[in-house]
Amino acid sequence: MNYKYLLICCLLLLGISCNQQKESFPYADTTYTSSVFPKPVGFINDFDSIFSEDEETKLRKLVKIHEAATTNQIAVVTINDLKAYDNIEKYSLDLANYWGVGQKDKNNGVLIAIHKPGRKLWIQNGDGLVDKLTDAETSYIIQSKIIPEFKRNDYFKGVYRGIEAIIKEVNKVEND
Structure with a gap:
């Protein structure tokens, strides 16, 4: 049995609340000016x-479970x-x-x-994920998973399907 999926199931059963603690990015690069970029509010930044x-909560839960299982953000x-x-x-x-x-x-971040x-x-994927999530794969995810939903004005479903595809792709390479 794949232990990552077992971990994910355990986390779901334990009822991890997405609102218990604020997620953050502790390794920010301060060479960029803060006047150009907004301050992050967590993993989902719907400015x-x-x-x-409710949609933000569902997206947050999906990425937090993935981070807990893999450390990828x-x-x-x-x-x-x-x-x-x-x-x-x-x-980006x-x-x-x-x-x-x-x-x-x-x-190992993806934005x-x-x-x-x-x-x-x-x-945008970090250099640590380039072998697991190539530019060609991200382009495919955008074209086949996200844009079709955006064309239906369902931005939540497009992003959710995109995140699922990213997770699947990263885990596929790790499990091969």
Whole structure:
């Protein structure tokens, strides 16, 4: 039996509350200016208000269970202004570094950045996950899991399916 899945089941049975403690990114890079990036509020940072409170809770629970099982961190940010950036790829890379998404020694973070007004979306993965989650795989996840739901205006379902696909892909490589 796969012990990671056993751990996940145990965590669910124990009823871990997503609101018991604030998640944080302790390895933030302070070389970036805080005037460009918002301060993170946790793993789900819905600054553009596209999720309901219940949807945020469900997303938070999904990423917290994954982090508990693997130490990999997945963060989501919705933004309505890219500030001085002209593309979401560079913005999301700098934001992930500024926030310190992932474990510093493992660089195992993933940031899903959504700029709804500009119809832009990017999955930024840390160098520690490049072998497990390639750019081609993140592109596939965006095109096949997230965008079809976004086209139906179901942003929650798109992000949820995207996170599930990221988790599956990372675990697939670990279990091979």
